[in-house]
Amino acid sequence: MNKNKRPEKSNSKKAKSTTKAHKQVVALLQPREALKRVIKRFRSLQSPEGYWVFALEADVTIPSEYIMFYRFQGRELDPNVAERLGNYIRAKQMKDGGWPLHDLDGPINISASVKAYMALKMLGDDKDAEHMVRARTVILAKGGAESANVFTRICLATFGQIPWHCPPAMPIEIVLLPKWFFFHLDKVSYWSRSVIFPLLIMYAKKPVCSLRLNESIPELFCKNQEELVHIDRYRDKAFRKNLFILLDRFLKRTLHLIPKSIHNKALNYAEKWTRAHMAGRGGIGAIFPAMANAVNALKLLGYDESDPDFSRGMKAVDDLIVDRFNVPEKSPTEHTVVTGGRELSAALELDISPNTGTAQNLNQCMCQPCNSPIWDTCLALSAMMEAGEDQNSATIQNSIKWLFEQQIFYKGDWTSKAPNIEGGGWAFQFENTFYPDLDDTAMVLMAMARAGVLEMEEHRENFIKGVNWLIGMQCTGGGYAAFDIDNNALYLNDIPFADHGALLDPPTSD
Helix, strand or coil: CHHHHHHHHHHHHHHHHHHHHHHHHHHHHHHHHHHHHHHHHHHHHCCCCCCCCCCCCCCCHHHHHHHHHHHHCCCCCCHHHHHHHHHHHHHCCCCCCCCECCCCCCCECHHHHHHHHHHHHHCCCCCCCHHHHHHHHHHHHCCCHHHCCHHHHHHHHHCCCCCCCCCCCCCHHHHHCCCCCCCCHHHCCHHHHHHHHHHHHHHHHCCCCCCCCCCCCHHHCCCCHHHCCCCCCCCCCCHHHHHHHHHHHHHHHHHHHCCHHHHHHHHHHHHHHHHHHCCCCCCHHHCHHHHHHHHHHHHHCCCCCCCHHHHHHHHHHHCCEEEEECCCCCCCCCCEEEEECCEEEEECCCCCCCCCCCCCCEEEEEECCCCCHHHHHHHHHHHHHHCCCCCCCHHHHHHHHHHHHCCECCCCHHHHCCCCCCCCEECCCCCCCCCCEHHHHHHHHHHHHHCCHHHCHHHHHHHHHHHHHHHHCCCCCCCECCCCCCECCHHHHHCHHHCCCCCCECCECC
16 A cells, blocks of 8 residues: 555655646746737837837827917817817816826926916816816916916917016027027027027017907916016026026017117028928927927918918927827726827827716827837837847838938038037937937937847948947037037026026936
8 A cells, every 4th residue: 555655645746846847937938928929019019111109298288288379370179189188188187276297296387287277268168167266276376377487478478368578588689699699599409499499480579369258367367467567586696597687678678679670680580490490291390399389480470371381380280199099998007009190109098087078989189299209119129129029020120221211411400519520310209300319319229239230231331320420429528418519508597588497408417
C-alpha cells in the first residue's frame, strides 16, 4: 500500500509544480499579450498617410472663444454644434460655479469663467438659470469681469462690454520699431508674435460687435462698465512695472498724434506679415487664438470668403472642432473614437453635463487649441518600437516616411537669431512652416533612432540635418528654448499686456 501511495504523492507534487510554473508563464505572458493588443490598437488608429492624431483638450476658453468668433463674424453656428459646445462648457463648470484652467480640479480662473459665461449667454442660456447664477456669484466674489486678464478685456471691448481704453495700449506703429529698440516683436515668443500681429490690426480698428440685450453681461461687473478707465493699477515696490503702466497711459493719450501716413504704413505692414504667416493648411501659427485673430483682422480690413487667406483661415479654425461620441455602455477606461474636421482621433470620453440638451449620439464637442499630429506620431512610434513592433513593418515605415515629409527646411521666424543655420526641424501641428520647435524635433529624432533610421541610407542625411538644426538652436547660456534662441528679454514681462506671464520663450529645464 505504501509503495502504491508514494507515486500519488509524487504526482501531486508534480501537479502543484506544473500549476505553479503555468501561473508563472501566464504572468509573464500577460504583459506581452497586453503589448500585442496595444500594438494592434495603434495600427487601427494610424491614418492611411502614416500619422496618428488624437484630441488635444485645453480649458473652456477655446470653445468659448470659438462661439464668440462666429458671433463676431456675423455667422450662425450650426445648431447641433452650438448645442454640443454648450454642453461641453456646462460640463466643465465646477461646483462653486466657476471654471478652472486645469480641467475640473480648480481653482477658479476669473478670465475663463467670464468667457464661459459670456459664451453661454450668446448660446441663449438664461442669466437666471441655476448654473448661470452660480457662475455669476463666484465671478462677482472674485472681483467681477473687470478683474479678468488682458485677452479677456480685449474680448469684452470687442463686444462693447467695456470701453476700448480699458485694455493696454497696442499701437500698431510698434511693427515699425527698429530691432535695437527695447521692444520689438522679434523679442517676444512665437505664440505671442503670431497672436499680437493681427491683434494690432484689431486694436487699430477698435471694432464694437453689438450684442443683443440678452447677450450682454453687465451683471458680471462690480462697477459701472462705462466708468472703467485704468484697470491696471500702480503697485508698491514695482518700479519697472509702474514705469510701463505710466508709459501705457501716456500712449493712450497721444496715439491720435501719430501721423496718418505712419499709421497706414504700419497697418499695411501688419497685414502683409499676417497674410504671409497665414499660408498653408494650419493657419497663422497653427494655434487657435492667432488663427481667429487673423481672420477677424481681415474682416475688419474689408475682406470676406472671396479672399483666399480669409477662407483658408476660416477652414483652419473650423477644423479644430472635435465631436465626442456618447457610448455609455463602455468602461470608463476605454477609449472612444472622435472625429474633428477631417481627422480621426481617440481620447477618453468627456464628462456628460447634467445640463445636456436633446442632441442625439453626439452630446458634446470642443474646440482644440491646435492639432498635434507630429507629437502624437513620434510618441506612438516610440511606444510601438518599445512594445516590440517590427521596425520593417508597414506601420513603422509609413510613420517614418510621413514624419520625414513633415520636416521643415523653410527659414522661418527663428532665423532672426540664427540666420546661418540650415533648417531641419519639426513642428507640432500639420503645417506650421514658420515655427518648427525644439521639443518636437528632439522627440521625433529619438523616435527615429529607436526605429533604426540611422541604418536607413535614404533617411540618414535628413536625420542628421535635424540633429544639426537642434544643436544650432542652443541658447547662449547653454540651455534650449522651445522656438527661438535667446528669447529672454525678461523685462518685457512687466508691460501691462504681459499679465498672462507667457510673453517670452526663455530656455527651460525640459
